[in-house]
Amino acid sequence: MLRLQEAADEIIDIFSQTEPSQLVTVCASPAMLNVSPSKVRRRLQHLSLATGMSVPLTLTMATMALRLDDLRQYTELMEKHAEMLLVYGFIEEPRLLLQGGSGDRDAQVRPTQLADQLRHSQPGLLAAAMVALHENNMLQLEQADQVFKVLGCEHSLLVDFWEAVLLASTQEAVIQELLFRLAVVYIDRLTQTSPAAAPSKLLKSTEDLINSCSHYGVLYPWLRILTPVSNTGSQQQEALQ
Numbered sequence: 001m002l003r004l005q006e007a008a009d010e011i012i013d014i015f016s017q018t019e020p021s022q023l024v025t026v027c028a029s030p031a032m033l034n035v036s037p038s039k040v041r042r043r044l045q046h047l048s049l050a051t052g053m054s055v056p057l058t059l060t061m062a063t064m065a066l067r068l069d070d071l072r073q074y075t076e077l078m079e080k081h082a083e084m085l086l087v088y089g090f091i092e093e094p095r096l097l098l099q100g101g102s103g104d105r106d107a108q109v110r111p112t113q114l115a116d117q118l119r120h121s122q123p124g125l126l127a128a129a130m131v132a133l134h135e136n137n138m139l140q141l142e143q144a145d146q147v148f149k150v151l152g153c154e155h156s157l158l159v160d161f162w163e164a165v166l167l168a169s170t171q172e173a174v175i176q177e178l179l180f181r182l183a184v185v186y187i188d189r190l191t192q193t194s195p196a197a198a199p200s201k202l203l204k205s206t207e208d209l210i211n212s213c214s215h216y217g218v219l220y221p222w223l224r225i226l227t228p229v230s231n232t233g234s235q236q237q238e239a240l241q
Contacts, residue, residue, distance in 0.1 A: 008035035016043045023047055024056045027063075028095035037067035055081050055089030059096045063114045074117070083125045090129040094138050097129055098147060109143040111151055119151045127157055131164045141165075141177065159185055 012035055015026050020043075026032060027040055041064045048057060058077050065074040078086070090097045097118075100109045111119075118126035130147070133139040148158035159182070166178040 004034040005036060008032050009039055011035075012040055012043055016046075020047050020050070024054075024060045024093060027060050028093050030095070030099050037064040040064050041068070053080060055085050056093045056096070059086065059089050059093070059114070063096060063112070066113050066117055075121075078122070083122070083128065086125060087129050087132045091132050091136055091138070094133055097126075098133070098139070098143075107143070109139070109147055111147050115147070116151060119153060119157070123153070123157055123160075127161050127164060130161050131168055134165055135168055141174065 008031070011026065011032070012023070015022055023040075023043060027035070027044075041061060044057060044061050044064065048061070051057075058080050062074050062077040065071070065077060081089070095112075097112055097115050098109050099112060100107055115126060118129075130139065130144055134141070134144060144161060145154065145158065148154045148161065151157075162178050162181055162185075166175060166182065169175055169178070
């Protein structure tokens with residue numbers, strides 16, 4: 001572990017002297033996990049005096065403050081920019097929020113310490129940043145599911161994420177997938193005593209969804225609209241009527 005830290009610290013020293021503008025990119029690399037946060041913070045403070053506080057630089061400094069358990073400085077840094085600007089910062093350097101992925105559907109993605117902190121302190125910002133990454137092809141729906149599950153908020157913040165992506169997305173396949181997922185969630189909430197309860201049964205098709213709520217009577221025709229690929233336009237109109 002000591003050797004890894006020494007190597008990471010040496011890399012920071014090299015970039016600080018030769019290409020300081022690349023420090024944020026270097027610090028976001030998973031290979032720098034063992035770097036000394038106090039050393040990085042000093043280097044970044046010097047950089048901020050020379051170049052000003054860009055949003056990615058601010059987020060990187062906030063990450064180092066978290067690693068040093070300096071919540072006061074973390075809060076001060078996160079308040080330097082509006083939340084929408086912070087979202088743009090995550091688009092510019094997504095590895096500050098998530099490690100792995102790179103838009104590959106099958107790649108494993110895990111949240112960073114900063115993402116975990118946002119879950120507690122600014123869940124809205126976390127959800128907005130995840131939506132932005134998805135809409136910029138940096139994150140797949142399945143990977144988002146995984147991230148929110150690791151963070152322990154797959155039954156609350158994940159649903160907020162789905163709803164936000166549904167409003168923002170222009171991809172038909174994504175829209176149809178989210179319509180189905182949200183229909184499952186909403187119907188399950190109606191049938192559960194606890195609004196935050198997890199679905200009692202994993203539903204994978206429209207038929208599963210229809211069967212799960214058949215005790216309410218014949219309310220299934222509108223559900224057919226959720227899978228328009230298999231329906232003609234006249235069938236959809238008939239279902240709506």
